[in-house]
Amino acid sequence: MRSDGAVASSRALSRPSPGGTGWFPVARAADVGGTPLLVGAGGRPWVVVRLRPGGEVTALSPHCPHRLLPLTSATVVGGDLRCAGHGWTFAADGRCRGVPALGPDAVPPPRADLSAPWAVEERDGWVWVAPDRTLHHRPPRAVAGTTAEPVPALPAPSGPVLGNVAPALGRAWHPVARADALEEGGWLSVRLLGATRTLQRRGGVVTAEPPVAGVRERDGALWLAPEPPCGTDLPAEVFPGRTQWLPAVRTGTPAAVLMDAVLDPGAPGVVAEVVPVAGGCTARWADGGRQVVVHLRAPFQLRRDETLPDGTTRSLLLLLQPEDADSTLVHARVALGGRPGRVQLAAEAQRVGAELEALDGALPVTGLPLTPRDEVHLPTDRLGVAYRHALADLLVTARGTARTEEDDDVAAA
Ligand code: FES
Secondary structure (H helix, E strand, O other): OOOHHHHHHHHHHHOOOOOOOOOEEEEEHHHOOOOOEEEEEOOEEEEEEEOOOOOOEEEEOOEOOOOOOEHHHOEEEOOEEEOOOOOOEEOOOOOEEEOHHHOOOOOOOHHHOOOOOOEEEEEOOEEEEEOOOOOOOOOOOOOOOOOOOOOOOOOOOOOOEEOOOOHHHHHOOEEEEEHHHOOOOOEEEEEEOOEEEEEEEEOOEEEEEOOOOEEEEEOOEEEEEOOOOOOOOOOOOOOOOEEEEOOOEEEOOOHHHHHHHHHOOOOOOOOOEEEEEOOEEEEEEEEOOEEEEEEEEOOOEEEEEEEOOOOOEEEEEEEEEEEEOOEEEEEEEEEEOOOOOHHHHHHHHHHHHHHHHHHOOOOOOOOEEOOHHHOOOOHHHHHHHHHHHHHHHHHHHHHOOOOOHHHHHHHHO
């Protein structure tokens, strides 16, 4: 039992100034379960979660060190916290226990660890967090009127973030529809970079209203360049075997974020060779008898060709259309070579559709940070880093300005 004086002192401890040290009530204990909860302690954000049903509460820094995804979208798997991005797993003390792309036997480097507060305790129905060492080894008693402090905003990336309506994207080619969606004499309304355009086909010629700098038909798609385009295209499509478009899918994830997620090899044992080319890069790797070649062009064109051990080839053409800040239309075309039948092609389309769907949902919605300096990169991330470089180069060219310090940051990372 504490004296009144002790209670008064406890009140003071529960409400230190932001950034101060002490114990902070962050959430009702009953509200903390197996889903990470974002809380604030001393003006700093944390996620709190129980890694075992009914077990102790764990508090960890709120961002995955890999690509800074918020860990509020992480899940608890086998007593660890598993990031929704690329599956890195973290123990209760923040230690990174696994990186799927490195394989099961790899030891993640220390820089892959999360930070943890000095202490976390449950008392009087509250979860208390002491971010830094404090003189009091136990939290104070909760008193009437105890409340959790407001959750601070997650820190913003230190450099530029590429969203869907960045003005520089006006100087690139963007797919806006399948070519066969616009018949002779017909019209089509499309959305691109926050604006609506009407396409018409007359005498085989496609025009846009309001006018744009460029309209073209290529790779089975219609493309617009709102302003004189810079940058480079994928090599013209030559797909082996039979091909099929997937139904276009709309997502709230920005195009650059989605493309970056697609680039993660996501399989153990991958060794990527990345060769920069004008406007993008080409990457090759082999994995368990599977040969993969990826051609990437900024901002949002990708082709992936795989040769499987049985000689079957499968290809993906992925073209992203940035419609609005919170809307991206995904155009995907798959092809199977070798001797695939109709059923296999349909199955392949389904597989790719599920792959794309699985990437979505847990990704940040603001845009892709182009300065990877704050992140942790491993050899398997080379393709993603090359993509940032290609995007940064496109933005510099589109702006028609000299490189800024931030551009150099991207190039140096
Ligand atoms: S594993 Fe967390 S962002 Fe990649």
